[in-house]
Amino acid sequence: MSPILFPQYADAIRDLDLAAIDTPAALPERFLLAREGKYSVHYIPFEYVNPAARIVVVGIAPGFAQWRNAMREAQRCIRAGAGQDEVLRAARLAGAFSGAIRPNFVALLDAIGVQRWLGIASCASLFDLDAHLVQISAILRHPVFADGRNYSGTPGMARLPFLREQVLRYFAQEAASLPDALYIPMGGSVAEGLDWLAREGVIRRDRILHGLPHPSGANAERVAYFLGRKERATLSSRTNARQIDASRATLLAQMAALTD
Numbered sequence: 001m002s003p004i005l006f007p008q009y010a011d012a013i014r015d016l017d018l019a020a021i022d023t024p025a026a027l028p029e030r031f032l033l034a035r036e037g038k039y040s041v042h043y044i045p046f047e048y049v050n051p052a053a054r055i056v057v058v059g060i061a062p063g064f065a066q067w068r069n070a071m072r073e074a075q076r077c078i079r080a081g082a083g084q085d086e087v088l089r090a091a092r093l094a095g096a097f098s099g100a101i102r103p104n105f106v107a108l109l110d111a112i113g114v115q116r117w118l119g120i121a122s123c124a125s126l127f128d129l130d131a132h133l134v135q136i137s138a139i140l141r142h143p144v145f146a147d148g149r150n151y152s153g154t155p156g157m158a159r160l161p162f163l164r165e166q167v168l169r170y171f172a173q174e175a176a177s178l179p180d181a182l183y184i185p186m187g188g189s190v191a192e193g194l195d196w197l198a199r200e201g202v203i204r205r206d207r208i209l210h211g212l213p214h215p216s217g218a219n220a221e222r223v224a225y226f227l228g229r230k231e232r233a234t235l236s237s238r239t240n241a242r243q244i245d246a247s248r249a250t251l252l253a254q255m256a257a258l259t260d
Helices: 006-014 064-079 084-093 101-112 114-118 123-127 161-176 188-199 217-226 241-259
Strands: 032-036 039-042 055-059 134-138 144-146 182-185
Touching: 006 064, 006 084, 032 161, 039 161, 055 188, 064 084, 101 114, 101 123, 101 217, 101 241, 114 123, 114 241, 134 161, 161 188, 182 188, 217 241
Parallel strands: 055 134, 055 182
Antiparallel strands: 032 039, 039 144
């Protein structure tokens, strides 16, 4: 595993004036991990890895808002006298899949049978009683900014040596400790990155769940069609029903094979 960097930053996190940091450009130099060209990587206390996780939900990278939320939670815990493990766990879980995205995500996982593979009634309990079964992660553990803006996933991280090195240094080490987990990419850029890691032998290809629509509200029509809540004839031209049908069939077969 990559070394825990938190002890080097604990005092700086405790003393942060978060009110004065309102843009990525205002991030203190103390938290800069790496820089190349227009890209910069900044430390966030996201080093907690749940060793019992059977599901790993993989985003692109924490954004600036998530950096602030995590730092605020870590600061609160440090000032309350919490130990390192408690601080890191609380910081990583702060704000994870809150709001409207959560019920969509649960419905998508249940629709393909992830709850049966886990042996639970519904994936809704992954955010409550069965939280020990899930790891909320990012293929780029630490926030990446491109010209001072959140990295969007374009160009793909697997095409950029600087970002590939970040993936290998942090996420690949995390994945190596969870070899039997299912990996759920949140978006095409993450899926491309996970496929690259599969080619590198870091993750088993049959453990990557490709094809789930992103559960954000902006993707509501694709989610509704995947779940059978909207008829094909009523779809807008922006939704590729054939592609969604194919993805659903592949995911159902994949989960059936894993559950048997």
